[in-house]
Amino acid sequence: MTRDHDARDSDDRAPDESAREDEKRLTDGGTDDAAAGADDVALDPWGSSAVSDYRKLFEEFGIGEFDDVLPEVPNPHYLMRRGVIFGHRDYEPVARALREGEDAAVLSGFMPTGDPHIGHKLVFDEIIWHQQQGADAYGLIADLEAHAARGMTWSEIDEHARDYLLSLLALGFDPEEGELYRQSDNRELQDLAFELGSKANFSEFQGIYGFDGETNVSHMQSVVTQMADILYPQLEEPKPTVIPVGPDQDPHVRFARDLAARMRFFKVTEAYASFELTDAERALVAAVYDEREQYAEEPDRPRCEEAGAWLAAHADLDDLGVVVGDDVRESAVEKLNNAGMEPLRPRVRFLDANATEAAFEGLIEAIDGEKRRYEEHVDAFDLDVADAEELAREIELDHGGYGFVPPSSIYHRFMTGLTGGKMSSSIPASHISLLDDPEEGYDKVKAATTGGRETAEKQRELGGKADECPVYELYAYLLAGDDDEFAKEVYDECVGGERLCGGCKEQAAELMREFLEDHQEKREEVEDLLDDLDISLTSSRRGVAPGDE
Numbered sequence: 001m002t003r004d005h006d007a008r009d010s011d012d013r014a015p016d017e018s019a020r021e022d023e024k025r026l027t028d029g030g031t032d033d034a035a036a037g038a039d040d041v042a043l044d045p046w047g048s049s050a051v052s053d054y055r056k057l058f059e060e061f062g063i064g065e066f067d068d069v070l071p072e073v074p075n076p077h078y079l080m081r082r083g084v085i086f087g088h089r090d091y092e093p094v095a096r097a098l099r100e101g102e103d104a105a106v107l108s109g110f111m112p113t114g115d116p117h118i119g120h121k122l123v124f125d126e127i128i129w130h131q132q133q134g135a136d137a138y139g140l141i142a143d144l145e146a147h148a149a150r151g152m153t154w155s156e157i158d159e160h161a162r163d164y165l166l167s168l169l170a171l172g173f174d175p176e177e178g179e180l181y182r183q184s185d186n187r188e189l190q191d192l193a194f195e196l197g198s199k200a201n202f203s204e205f206q207g208i209y210g211f212d213g214e215t216n217v218s219h220m221q222s223v224v225t226q227m228a229d230i231l232y233p234q235l236e237e238p239k240p241t242v243i244p245v246g247p248d249q250d251p252h253v254r255f256a257r258d259l260a261a262r263m264r265f266f267k268v269t270e271a272y273a274s275f276e277l278t279d280a281e282r283a284l285v286a287a288v289y290d291e292r293e294q295y296a297e298e299p300d301r302p303r304c305e306e307a308g309a310w311l312a313a314h315a316d317l318d319d320l321g322v323v324v325g326d327d328v329r330e331s332a333v334e335k336l337n338n339a340g341m342e343p344l345r346p347r348v349r350f351l352d353a354n355a356t357e358a359a360f361e362g363l364i365e366a367i368d369g370e371k372r373r374y375e376e377h378v379d380a381f382d383l384d385v386a387d388a389e390e391l392a393r394e395i396e397l398d399h400g401g402y403g404f405v406p407p408s409s410i411y412h413r414f415m416t417g418l419t420g421g422k423m424s425s426s427i428p429a430s431h432i433s434l435l436d437d438p439e440e441g442y443d444k445v446k447a448a449t450t451g452g453r454e455t456a457e458k459q460r461e462l463g464g465k466a467d468e469c470p471v472y473e474l475y476a477y478l479l480a481g482d483d484d485e486f487a488k489e490v491y492d493e494c495v496g497g498e499r500l501c502g503g504c505k506e507q508a509a510e511l512m513r514e515f516l517e518d519h520q521e522k523r524e525e526v527e528d529l530l531d532d533l534d535i536s537l538t539s540s541r542r543g544v545a546p547g548d549e
């Protein structure tokens with residue numbers, strides 16, 4: 001999320017109940033919220049400890065470990081190298097596109113509910129890095145969401161929106177190459193939101209976000225708007241798209257991936273005969289097909305009933321290399337038996353999910369080689385799955401569809417508050433705003449909690465606890481910049497007992513002051529640039545803060 005340690009201070013119900021719901025789901029109701037779990041995280045500069053600390057997200061939510069894709073990423077950003085970006089969903093296609101100079105996009109959004117702070121800087125940096133690697137870059141102001149879900153007035157929103165945009169530009173976003181927009185102003189986006197809304201229903205909102213009968217309707221609209229944000233970079237053309245956010249936004253990412261799939265004209269699957277199989281059954285039947293020598297009278301023409309009989313009698317599924325329940329075996333056997341003498345024969349299948357008549361006809365015509373048409377699907381015998389996917393997308397685009405690629409995401413860790421515990425924008429001392437006076441930034445770092453020992457003597461003897469130190473985090477996430485050597489030096493000196501907290505904080509505080517001075521100077525320099533951009537900085541909207549009562 002982009003408000004990773006933002007206060008959830010002004011939701012329409014109790015203080016941001018719905019965001020809490022996301023977090024609860026993410027942590028499976030264990031701890032109270034994801035950020036609290038994250039605060040306990042042991043910080044190892046090279047990321048290895050992130051794996052076990054975020055295990056729940058990997059195991060229960062299917063988020064992938066970023067370290068697994070890291071080798072595929074060209075010139076990885078230091079946030080990637082240091083394990084600050086710890087997780088991802090389906091990032092491989094994006095990494096591949098960056099590596100091979102193919103089209104890719106990056107997009108993230110910011111709710112203008114307060115000042116941009118050093119947590120938002122992580123996301124700004126992620127967008128800018130992807131832009132520098134050649135991706136089309138998008139940054140958006142989630143003003144509809146801020147109004148509907150946080151009760152911000154339009155004038156408050158305008159003020160903060162400007163600040164987010166200035167910081168994003170000051171950090172290096174190139175507006176000539178990329179696009180900045182605000183949700184409220186983007187007609188194309190809202191049209192897409194409307195289309196996506198036709199594939200979503202209230203039960204899902206209940207299940208995913210905990211919405212109920214009291215939730216205001218604009219809040220729900222802001223959800224479909226975010227779904228549209230996530231798919232917006234693909235309106236021009238489908239392409240791998242990454243959404244850098246905090247893990248609390250994962251429910252949005254999953255939902256957007258679902259909706260992207262639901263909008264497709266055709267669903268492409270592998271198949272073995274004319275009938276439909278579930279994914280589990282398909283894996284089993286694929287394995288049974290591979291064993292055809294064992295049961296088929298003519299092994300180049302195995303029959304469904306032969307396969308069914310063999311599967312029914314084959315005691316050990318383990319040695320087929322598939323792990324499925326008995327119910328799956330039974331249903332697969334039944335389907336195979338019902339098909340009798342029909343040959344078991346691999347093919348790719350195009351299921352008609354949303355296609356127009358013309359698109360379905362167009363597809364059939366475009367399939368090369370042997371094909372067989374059915375009521376709601378067509379089977380192709382001389383295509384592999386990748387070619388079939390490509391063809392399906394081509395036909396869809398030719399016939400007025402979107403052809404969306406499922407969006408990918410990367411997740412960064414939440415920063416610890418400077419005062420320990422959670423970083424929150426409602427506790428000014430816990431975070432550093434990008435607008436803080438440089439002296440104030442200096443003071444906040446000097447006053448920060450550390451992972452140091454009670455006495456200098458003990459520190460020399462035992463070393464500091466860099467893994468639990470918010471000051472070390474500042475070095476790793478921000479102050480060391482691209483300089484891995486420096487970050488490692490701080491870490492090693494700390495845990496080795498050579499570094500004492502007083503001097504360490506002094507150094508960090510000075511770097512923070514320098515960073516803020518420099519950043520704020522750059523913000524001033526990009527004022528004109530912002531004013532020249534095609535993005536409205538004052539809203540003409542009127543209205544009162546919404547509520548659910």
Ligand code: TRP
Nearest residue numbers: 002003108109110111142226229
């Ligand atoms: N919901 C996000 C937040 O709370 C903001 C947001 C809106 C967003 N649209 C987005 C983030 C699209 C990523 C992609 O901060």
Ligand code: SF4
Nearest residue numbers: 451464469494501504
């Ligand atoms: Fe933290 Fe620095 Fe103290 Fe180590 S020496 S605990 S990094 S403040």
